[in-house]
Amino acid sequence: MADVSSQQVPHPAGERLHEFLLAAVRTGPDRPAVVEYAGPGDIRTTSYRQLARLAEEYADALAGAGLRVGDRVILQSDTSYPAIAMLIACSSLGAAFVPVGPRTPAHRLEWITGTVRPALHLRAEDPPPGHRSPQVASGVFGPDGIRFEPRPATGRGGGGWRLGVETDPAYVIFTSGTTGHPKGVVMSHRGVVAFYRGMLGCDLVEATDRVATTSPLQFDFSLLDIGLALGSGAAVVPVPRALLPWPRRFLRVLAETAATQVNGVPSVWRQPLLREPAMLAELRQIRGVLFCGEEFPAHEVRRLQELLPKARLTNCYGSTESMACSFAEVPSPLPDGQSRLPIGTAHAGAELMLVGEDGSPVEGAGMPGELHLRSPALFLGYWDDEPATRRALVPDPVAPWTGQKVLRTGDLAYRDDRGDFYFCGRVDSQVQIHGNRVELREIEHRLLSCPGVANAVALVVDDPDGVPLLAAVVVPDRADGCVDDAVLLSHCRDALPDYMIPQRVEVVSELPCTQNGKTDRKELAAWCRTAR
Numbered sequence: 001m002a003d004v005s006s007q008q009v010p011h012p013a014g015e016r017l018h019e020f021l022l023a024a025v026r027t028g029p030d031r032p033a034v035v036e037y038a039g040p041g042d043i044r045t046t047s048y049r050q051l052a053r054l055a056e057e058y059a060d061a062l063a064g065a066g067l068r069v070g071d072r073v074i075l076q077s078d079t080s081y082p083a084i085a086m087l088i089a090c091s092s093l094g095a096a097f098v099p100v101g102p103r104t105p106a107h108r109l110e111w112i113t114g115t116v117r118p119a120l121h122l123r124a125e126d127p128p129p130g131h132r133s134p135q136v137a138s139g140v141f142g143p144d145g146i147r148f149e150p151r152p153a154t155g156r157g158g159g160g161w162r163l164g165v166e167t168d169p170a171y172v173i174f175t176s177g178t179t180g181h182p183k184g185v186v187m188s189h190r191g192v193v194a195f196y197r198g199m200l201g202c203d204l205v206e207a208t209d210r211v212a213t214t215s216p217l218q219f220d221f222s223l224l225d226i227g228l229a230l231g232s233g234a235a236v237v238p239v240p241r242a243l244l245p246w247p248r249r250f251l252r253v254l255a256e257t258a259a260t261q262v263n264g265v266p267s268v269w270r271q272p273l274l275r276e277p278a279m280l281a282e283l284r285q286i287r288g289v290l291f292c293g294e295e296f297p298a299h300e301v302r303r304l305q306e307l308l309p310k311a312r313l314t315n316c317y318g319s320t321e322s323m324a325c326s327f328a329e330v331p332s333p334l335p336d337g338q339s340r341l342p343i344g345t346a347h348a349g350a351e352l353m354l355v356g357e358d359g360s361p362v363e364g365a366g367m368p369g370e371l372h373l374r375s376p377a378l379f380l381g382y383w384d385d386e387p388a389t390r391r392a393l394v395p396d397p398v399a400p401w402t403g404q405k406v407l408r409t410g411d412l413a414y415r416d417d418r419g420d421f422y423f424c425g426r427v428d429s430q431v432q433i434h435g436n437r438v439e440l441r442e443i444e445h446r447l448l449s450c451p452g453v454a455n456a457v458a459l460v461v462d463d464p465d466g467v468p469l470l471a472a473v474v475v476p477d478r479a480d481g482c483v484d485d486a487v488l489l490s491h492c493r494d495a496l497p498d499y500m501i502p503q504r505v506e507v508v509s510e511l512p513c514t515q516n517g518k519t520d521r522k523e524l525a526a527w528c529r530t531a532r
């Protein structure tokens with residue numbers, strides 16, 4: 001029987017993902033590891049011992065089917081007890097898992113399959129009808145084991161047997177790529193565990209906590225939640241994704257599972273804040289809220305702080321190429337007039353620095369620069385894409401002669417006089433409007449500060465004659481769904497130069513979101529081109 005919890009104590013610096021995630025099985029085998037909401041009044045709890053046992057069962061079945069170190073496994077599932085056991089099993093065999101959502105479009109699945117050439121495609125039980133690559137062995141897995149269809153050939157030829165090591169890929173996550181094809185971010189065991197160790201240094205969670213995760217498995221935020229909970233000896237609470245759009249059902253899951261920490265992108269809070277504030281305020285057991293992925297509008301942060309005064313809000317910043325890299329506690333209450341949240345400084349063991357357009361470090365407070373990250377948690381590279389990797393992992397601007405590579409984030413930020421960083425947009429979201437350099441985020445912050453506005457995006461769209469113009473898409477925070485354009489534009493004129501005043505205002509009931517819950521700016525730009 002494969003022993004995934006690795007009884008021998010691993011070298012403290014040499015842990016792989018499964019050893020990190022199951023370490024608590026030695027100190028509290030019967031403590032809850034996963035708490036699942038199966039319906040009103042139906043809460044199912046799995047202990048660390050049970051999780052380790054299912055992972056061992058999976059690992060034995062996968063090894064018996066010929067899975068080897070270095071193989072890739074497509075893991076098509078939401079976050080769940082079996083999915084967590086499966087990623088632990090893959091890790092123990094040295095196989096990299098490639099998480100994809102249950103409803104991944106066929107062409108995307110085909111692209112990913114053709115790119116990573118997986119040995120196996122595993123789908124959670126009762127999967128929705130979807131794409132299957134006939135040439136890839138596949139199986140369905142659940143709490144009772146794996147059912148292979150048809151059973152993959154065992155003992156496949158070619159390639160020698162070897163031990164898995166910490167520098168091997170632990171997973172490959174596909175993120176949207178500017179080339180129109182997704183890019184595979186390859187993270188090693190060493191990188192993930194280094195990130196987890198840095199995160200645990202922030203003391204965000206205790207062993208008695210229950211960490212609700214609202215992100216899909218293919219978004220590495222879910223892997224943060226799993227590592228944060230299991231690495232702390234606490235429990236993971238997967239919030240069923242089908243319930244997320246319904247605030248009352250979402251909040252009921254948090255209540256019935258007694259979640260004490262709730263993690264997710266800012267947009268998961270928009271509807272509960274607007275439609276169920278009283279129900280949210282009753283969740284007094286929530287002592288922590290962690291969010292990441294994009295800026296959380298300040299007025300929504302203030303509202304959340306009013307409703308959950310005991311909760312510690314943490315703004316987590318980072319990109320999939322390093323999982324994340326900073327965890328900043330949000331001041332409570334957020335000072336009046338402060339519209340930006342700090343992203344803080346890098347977690348222990350990593351360092352964020354600003355680099356100017358001339359490639360030299362930017363030191364002074366208030367001076368903008370591009371964030372670069374020096375860290376042991378950097379990704380190995382983009383799968384089979386050396387040119388893209390070289391653009392992301394660049395020579396250390398401070399000491400290029402050392403050969404150390406740092407991550408060029410593409411994010412703009414500045415330091416305050418205490419040394420905390422503040423995100424201020426993407427390098428590529430700087431646009432030129434009639435020759436003027438415009439930072440779209442600056443316009444968005446002004447729009448968001450206008451009374452009656454719940455959310456807003458500024459973007460450049462071409463008018464019918466192909467001339468670029470500045471558009472604002474605004475979500476009202478009033479039930480009547482109205483926003484007075486004149487008031488909005490006058491509010492902008494009070495603070496922005498003429499060339500930054502939106503030339504077009506569209507009002508929508510809500511903004512389109514990506515699979516990961518972030519505002520989908522590409523979709524919005526396409527919509528603006530067709531609107532009117």
Ligand SMILES: Nc1ncnc2c1ncn2[C@@H]1O[C@H](COS(=O)(=O)NC(=O)C[C@H](N)c2cccc(Br)c2)[C@@H](O)[C@H]1O
Nearest residue numbers: 220221224292293294295316317318319320323324423
């Ligand atoms: N807290 C912020 N304020 C503002 N802008 C943010 C924040 N966190 C990101 N971003 C933006 O999102 C970009 C990256 O996008 S990404 O690669 O899809 N990854 C993500 O969003 C999620 C990212 N992997 C992540 C973040 C936290 C925890 C985990 Br675990 C994972 C960054 O480069 C930033 O532009």
